[in-house]
Amino acid sequence: MKLATKYIHAGAHPDPSTGAIMTPIYQTSTYAQEAPGKHKGYEYARSQNPTRAALEEALAAIENGKHALSFSSGVAATDAVIKLLEPGDEVIAASDMYGGTYRLFTKVFEKFGIKFHYVNMQDANNIKPFINDKTKLIWTETPTNPLMNISDIAAIAAIAKPNKILVCVDNTFASPYLQNPLDLGADIVMHSGTKYLGGHSDVIHGCLMMNDDSLREKLYFIQKSCGAVPGPQDCFLVLRGIKTLHLRMQRHCENGAKVAHFLRNHPKVGKVYWCGFEDHPGYAVAKKQMRDFGGMLSFTLKDESTESAFKVLSSTKIFSLAESLGGVESLINHPATMTHASIPREDRLKNGLSDSLIRLSVGVEDADDLIEDLNQAIG
Ligand SMILES: *Cc1c(COP(=O)(O)O)cnc(C)c1O
Numbered sequence: 001m002k003l004a005t006k007y008i009h010a011g012a013h014p015d016p017s018t019g020a021i022m023t024p025i026y027q028t029s030t031y032a033q034e035a036p037g038k039h040k041g042y043e044y045a046r047s048q049n050p051t052r053a054a055l056e057e058a059l060a061a062i063e064n065g066k067h068a069l070s071f072s073s074g075v076a077a078t079d080a081v082i083k084l085l086e087p088g089d090e091v092i093a094a095s096d097m098y099g100g101t102y103r104l105f106t107k108v109f110e111k112f113g114i115k116f117h118y119v120n121m122q123d124a125n126n127i128k129p130f131i132n133d134k135t136k137l138i139w140t141e142t143p144t145n146p147l148m149n150i151s152d153i154a155a156i157a158a159i160a161k162p163n164k165i166l167v168c169v170d171n172t173f174a175s176p177y178l179q180n181p182l183d184l185g186a187d188i189v190m191h192s193g194t195k196y197l198g199g200h201s202d203v204i205h206g207c208l209m210m211n212d213d214s215l216r217e218k219l220y221f222i223q224k225s226c227g228a229v230p231g232p233q234d235c236f237l238v239l240r241g242i243k244t245l246h247l248r249m250q251r252h253c254e255n256g257a258k259v260a261h262f263l264r265n266h267p268k269v270g271k272v273y274w275c276g277f278e279d280h281p282g283y284a285v286a287k288k289q290m291r292d293f294g295g296m297l298s299f300t301l302k303d304e305s306t307e308s309a310f311k312v313l314s315s316t317k318i319f320s321l322a323e324s325l326g327g328v329e330s331l332i333n334h335p336a337t338m339t340h341a342s343i344p345r346e347d348r349l350k351n352g353l354s355d356s357l358i359r360l361s362v363g364v365e366d367a368d369d370l371i372e373d374l375n376q377a378i379g
Pocket residue numbers: 073074075076098100101141145170172173191192193194195204205206
């Protein structure tokens with residue numbers, strides 16, 4: 001089945017009792033049983049909900065996975081993956097990744113005795129020196145947030161596999177429309193469904209996709225036991241979002257490319273971070289593992305003062321100054337004080353995330369309007 005058909009039909013089965021074409025929002029906490037233990041597969045809504053089941057079927061299909069599990073947020077999905085581990089286990093994680101993931105690893109899980117090594121994964125070989133018999137998981141994100149660095153998923157999986165190390169890829173920035181890590185050898189894909197999957201900035205959601213049955217069982221057990229499940233209305237919104245993912249992503253990519261080229265040619269702009277530029281260090285890998293380059297990019301001004309960056313951040317009229325990304329509307333963000341404030345400044349600077357960096361989530365509006373807005377804000 002071609003992508004466009006899959007996005008619209010995955011998980012969609014007309015409701016058996018009414019024929020409703022959209023899966024209803026099953027707003028219920030429990031289900032009547034005919035006799036003790038005799039039920040229709042639904043016992044209690046922390047464990048099972050039909051709206052969530054429909055969404056999980058769709059999520060698995062769009063990542064070419066056998067299974068999906070749906071969580072109350074992206075970080076809840078990440079949390080479940082780390083709970084596969086035991087004290088003493090080690091994780092090799094990308095040094096440049098979503099600030100909330102870094103915070104969860106360093107501030108929550110380190111104290112339970114899990115050791116994290118942060119490695120620049122733009123070269124997969126950098127992972128090798130950190131592998132030992134305690135290494136259980138490699139956590140990577142590509143493209144990275146907010147510097148758009150690329151790691152080679154197939155190369156990482158090739159290093160992990162002989163060592164029996166799980167590979168989990170945060171695929172939030174690319175979305176399943178642009179990149180499918182399971183096909184490249186990853187064991188688990190994680191998404192913040194809050195972003196491109198939901199697509200309308202109206203829901204917090206996360207998910208995991210995988211092929212292995214026993215991995216699914218272990219993660220389902222954690223989900224059920226820890227309880228970070230999404231409500232049925234949230235599942236409905238993400239399920240609806242998926243139906244237009246391909247249409248939105250096509251426009252995000254088109255607009256992202258136009259805005260990236262406009263910024264690169266602007267005399268006041270310094271560096272533009274977008275993985276679709278042929279001279280981007282990860283371009284060849286991005287071209288190999290992604291279908292297109294997406295609508296996320298970051299840039300600095302030639303005048304690197306924080307004041308000048310702040311002036312741009314507060315002068316746009318169409319781009320709203322806000323955290324998050326992946327919605328139909330364009331957003332502008334200051335990683336150092338907003339999305340990445342949870343990373344200590346010296347670590348941010350070490351990874352190339354300067355105080356004057358501006359991140360854009362380019363939406364699906366008219367590209368000319370977006371460019372005009374940035375042009376007047378940069379001045
Ligand atoms: C937003 C985000 C997360 C966290 O997801 P939430 O839904 O906010 O919990 C994780 N990774 C990336 C890349 C993100 O952008």
